[in-house]
Amino acid sequence: MSARGAFPISIRNAGAADLDTVVRLDRETTGIEKRAYWQEAFARHVAPPHNGRLFLVAEKDGAAVGFIVAEIRAWEFGSPPCGWVFALNVARGLREHGIASVLYDQLCARLRAAGIDTIRTMVAVTNKVNLSFFRSMGMTSGPYIELEKRIE
Amino acid sequence: MKIQKGSLLALYAALELGQEPERQLSTADIAAKYGVSAHHLAKVMRHLVRSGLIQAVRGVGGGYRFAGNPRRTTLLEVIQLFEPMESTVELAGTAGAAATPVIAELRSIAGEIDELTRAVLDTITLRTLLNAIERRAKASAPSPPRTGRARQRRPA
Numbered sequence: 001m002s003a004r005g006a007f008p009i010s011i012r013n014a015g016a017a018d019l020d021t022v023v024r025l026d027r028e029t030t031g032i033e034k035r036a037y038w039q040e041a042f043a044r045h046v047a048p049p050h051n052g053r054l055f056l057v058a059e060k061d062g063a064a065v066g067f068i069v070a071e072i073r074a075w076e077f078g079s080p081p082c083g084w085v086f087a088l089n090v091a092r093g094l095r096e097h098g099i100a101s102v103l104y105d106q107l108c109a110r111l112r113a114a115g116i117d118t119i120r121t122m123v124a125v126t127n128k129v130n131l132s133f134f135r136s137m138g139m140t141s142g143p144y145i146e147l148e149k150r151i152e
Numbered sequence: 153m154k155i156q157k158g159s160l161l162a163l164y165a166a167l168e169l170g171q172e173p174e175r176q177l178s179t180a181d182i183a184a185k186y187g188v189s190a191h192h193l194a195k196v197m198r199h200l201v202r203s204g205l206i207q208a209v210r211g212v213g214g215g216y217r218f219a220g221n222p223r224r225t226t227l228l229e230v231i232q233l234f235e236p237m238e239s240t241v242e243l244a245g246t247a248g249a250a251a252t253p254v255i256a257e258l259r260s261i262a263g264e265i266d267e268l269t270r271a272v273l274d275t276i277t278l279r280t281l282l283n284a285i286e287r288r289a290k291a292s293a294p295s296p297p298r299t300g301r302a303r304q305r306r307p308a
């Protein structure tokens with residue numbers, strides 16, 4: 001169970017110096033090191049101009065312990081602009097203490113300030129923890145469904 | 153999806169007890185609040201006790217108390233105590249050769265549906281559901297009368 005407020009957490013914009021932590025947190029969760037991918041994400045989301053791109057970091061005792069990345073996407077398949085979350089991660093030992101909730105709330109506040117009133121994401125259908133998290137934030141199935149096929 | 157009566161009664165009880173896990177309530181309390189048969193609910197409560205979701209508290213002021221963690225117990229865990237959630241695609245008797253690929257394809261489609269059902273029901277915790285119910289109740293509550301002060305605030 002989340003022990004909310006057990007320790008202070010602050011949220012800030014990611015900076016270039018966070019790259020190593022982000023690569024490590026992602027590797028610890030997914031088992032794959034994707035430095036080139038994250039370098040590219042930092043180039044797009046961390047270095048200005050941001051153009052509706054948000055990369056927030058949660059800090060505990062001065063150390064980055066979680067992050068959320070999103071961007072404003074407009075008119076994909078006719079959808080009006082919405083905030084699209086494409087990465088979220090909290091350090092393993094610090095999960096279930098409310099850190100992701102704080103990151104998510106901050107992200108929503110920033111999106112709202114940018115005039116966006118809908119937030120979307122895509123989660124593996126079998127990833128119970130991630131789905132439970134987004135559900136607990138009040139998210140429900142949206143009006144789109146993901147379809148795929150192996151190209152022969 | 154048709155939620156059977158047993159599952160619905162179990163959800164009423166689980167939500168009611170899960171709201172304040174320390175609180176004890178009797179079957180009669182819950183039945184009265186939701187307007188359901190105390191007799192049917194009593195049977196459901198016994199099943200919930202056997203499954204370990206709630207516990208019976210003996211003695212004066214006894215009743216039932218939530219035994220698990222409402223922040224981690226999902227809708228699916230409650231519902232599947234009372235009804236199977238997996239689709240079945242079969243006909244009684246042996247199928248002819250032409251039926252075999254049809255059945256196989258339909259089973260694959262049913263599998264897709266079941267996976268989505270699970271992704272919904274097994275990721276909504278009782279706490280998440282309670283929060284959504286509270287939000288819905290708030291949204292449908294009549295808005296408080298506007299004060300004279302609020303009425304004065306008009307865009308310039």
Ligand SMILES: CC(C)(COP(=O)(O)OP(=O)(O)OC[C@H]1O[C@@H](n2cnc3c(N)ncnc32)[C@H](O)[C@@H]1OP(=O)(O)O)[C@@H](O)C(=O)NCCC(=O)NCCS
Nearest residue numbers: 002087088089090095096097098099100101132133136223
């Ligand atoms: C999903 C994740 C971000 C949640 O972070 P967190 O800081 O632990 O989340 P919070 O403590 O704010 O939890 C908020 C709610 O989410 C849900 N939740 C969180 N962890 C859960 C778990 N293990 N099981 C079920 N529900 C859970 C609960 O409803 C919780 O509310 P509660 O306070 O009532 O318990 C974290 O588990 C994580 O980093 N997972 C890996 C993410 C991933 O796969 N990233 C790779 C792609 S970038």
